[in-house]
Amino acid sequence: MFSTRLPSSLVPSPLAAAVAARRARPGRIVDLTLSNPTAAGLAYPETLATAWSNVDALRYVPDPRGSGAAREAVAAWHASVGDAVSADRLILTASTSEAYSHLFKLLCNPGDGVLVPCPSYPLFEHLAHLDAVVVDRYTFRDAGRWELDERDLRDRITPRTRAIVLVAPNNPTGSVPSPDEWAAIAAVCREHDLALIVDEVFSAYPLAAGVDHVRIPDLPGVLTFRLNGLSKLVGLPQAKLGWIAVDGPDDLTRGALDALELIADTYLSVSTPVQVAAPTLLAEGAAVRAAIAARLRANLAQVVARVAGTAIDARLPDGGWSVVLRVPCVGGPDDVALAMLAQDVIVHPGYFYDLPHDGYLVLSLLTPEADMRVGLDVLCALPLLQPA
Numbered sequence: 001m002f003s004t005r006l007p008s009s010l011v012p013s014p015l016a017a018a019v020a021a022r023r024a025r026p027g028r029i030v031d032l033t034l035s036n037p038t039a040a041g042l043a044y045p046e047t048l049a050t051a052w053s054n055v056d057a058l059r060y061v062p063d064p065r066g067s068g069a070a071r072e073a074v075a076a077w078h079a080s081v082g083d084a085v086s087a088d089r090l091i092l093t094a095s096t097s098e099a100y101s102h103l104f105k106l107l108c109n110p111g112d113g114v115l116v117p118c119p120s121y122p123l124f125e126h127l128a129h130l131d132a133v134v135v136d137r138y139t140f141r142d143a144g145r146w147e148l149d150e151r152d153l154r155d156r157i158t159p160r161t162r163a164i165v166l167v168a169p170n171n172p173t174g175s176v177p178s179p180d181e182w183a184a185i186a187a188v189c190r191e192h193d194l195a196l197i198v199d200e201v202f203s204a205y206p207l208a209a210g211v212d213h214v215r216i217p218d219l220p221g222v223l224t225f226r227l228n229g230l231s232k233l234v235g236l237p238q239a240k241l242g243w244i245a246v247d248g249p250d251d252l253t254r255g256a257l258d259a260l261e262l263i264a265d266t267y268l269s270v271s272t273p274v275q276v277a278a279p280t281l282l283a284e285g286a287a288v289r290a291a292i293a294a295r296l297r298a299n300l301a302q303v304v305a306r307v308a309g310t311a312i313d314a315r316l317p318d319g320g321w322s323v324v325l326r327v328p329c330v331g332g333p334d335d336v337a338l339a340m341l342a343q344d345v346i347v348h349p350g351y352f353y354d355l356p357h358d359g360y361l362v363l364s365l366l367t368p369e370a371d372m373r374v375g376l377d378v379l380c381a382l383p384l385l386q387p388a
C-alpha cells in the first residue's frame with residue numbers, strides 16, 4: 001500500500017523502546033541526548049515572544065524566495081559575522097530539513113545519489129529517501145581528529161552522484177574540515193560536476209580556542225548551497241525558518257535560484273508571521289545564542305576534566321552541540337546505553353550516527369550542567385568499562 005520511500009519497518013529498536021518505556025515512568029531522568037534548546041533550562045528574552053505580535057503578519061503578500069525584509073535580516077546576520085551574502089542569493093525555507101528537500105528536488109532525479117558524511121546525523125538518509133534519492137556515505141576517519149578519507153570519497157562517486165553534503169561543524173563529531181580537506185572536496189566537485197551542500201547550522205558555536213565563528217573558505221567554481229536556520233542559530237526550532245545561500249559560477253547560481261524559487265512557490269511553506277518576526281528574532285536571539293554557547297563550553301570543560309585519567313577518551317569537537325567519547329567497554333553496542341538507562345541516564349550509542357559499533361558514545365553538550373555531572377559520574381563508574 002505504501003511507497004518504498006518509507007522505512008520497511010516502523011518498529012522502534014530495542015534501545016528506543018527501552019528509553020520510551022523509561023520516559024513513560026515517573027522519576028528524574030538525566031537526558032544526555034537532549035537536543036531541544038527550549039527544554040534545556042535556558043533563559044529566553046521576552047522580546048522573542050512579543051516579536052510575533054505584529055499587525056503586518058495579518059497581510060498576506062507571498063514572495064516564494066521569502067520576503068525582502070526577512071532576507072535582508074538574514075543577510076545582515078551573515079554580514080555581522082564577516083560573511084558577505086547578498087539577500088538576492090537567499091531562499092527562505094520552513095526549516096533546514098526542508099532546505100535539503102528543496103535541494104534534492106533541484107539536483108536529483110529519482111534514483112540519483114548524494115554523498116553524505118559518515119559519521120553524521122541520521123536525518124539526511126530519511127530526507128533523501130523521502131525524495132527518492134539514494135544516499136551513500138563517505139568517511140571521516142577517527143585519527144584523533146576526524147580526517148577526510150579522500151580516496152573513499154572519490155571511490156563512492158558514480159555517474160548518478162549529483163551532490164556532496166558536508167556538515168561543518170559536523171553533528172555529532174563537531175569536526176570542521178582542514179583547509180586542505182575543503183580544497184580536496186571542492187576539487188572533487190569541479191572534476192565531477194557535483195554541487196556542494198554545506199550545512200552550517202552549528203557555525204555560530206565554535207568550541208576550538210580562539211575561534212569566534214566557523215567560516216567556510218572560498219570554493220571557486222563550485223555551485224554551493226549553504227544551509228542555516230533559526231533552530232540552532234537562536235535556539236528556536238519551533239519558529240520554522242531556515243534558508244539556503246547560493247553561491248558559485250554566475251549562470252549556475254542564477255539558474256539554481258530561479259529553480260528554487262519555483263520549488264518554493266509550489267509550497268509557499270514559510271509563514272508570514274515568522275518572516276515578519278525574523279529581524280527581531282535574529283537580533284534578540286543573540287542572547288539565547290550566547291547562553292547556549294556558554295552551556296556548551298562549560299559542559300565540554302566538564303567532560304574533559306571528568307574523563308581525564310579514565311579509559312574514556314573525549315574527541316574534542318571544533319564546534320557544535322555534542323561530543324563523541326571513545327568508550328572501550330566489554331559487551332554489545334547497546335550495553336553501555338542500557339546500563340546507563342538502568343540508572344536513569346539516557347545516552348546515544350555511537351552507531352546511531354554511523355560510528356563504528358564498538359565503543360563510541362555521543363553526549364549532548366546542551367544538557368544542563370548538573371545533569372551532565374550526574375551522567376558523567378554514572379558513565380565513569382560503569383562496570384562494563386575496560387580499565388584505563
Ligand SMILES: Cc1ncc(COP(=O)(O)O)c(C=O)c1O
Pocket residue numbers: 035095096097098121123167170171199201228229230231232237241242
Ligand atoms: C546538522 C543538522 N542539520 C539540520 C538539522 C535540522 O534543522 P531544522 O530544525 O532547521 O530542520 C539538524 C537538527 O538537529 C542538524 O543537526
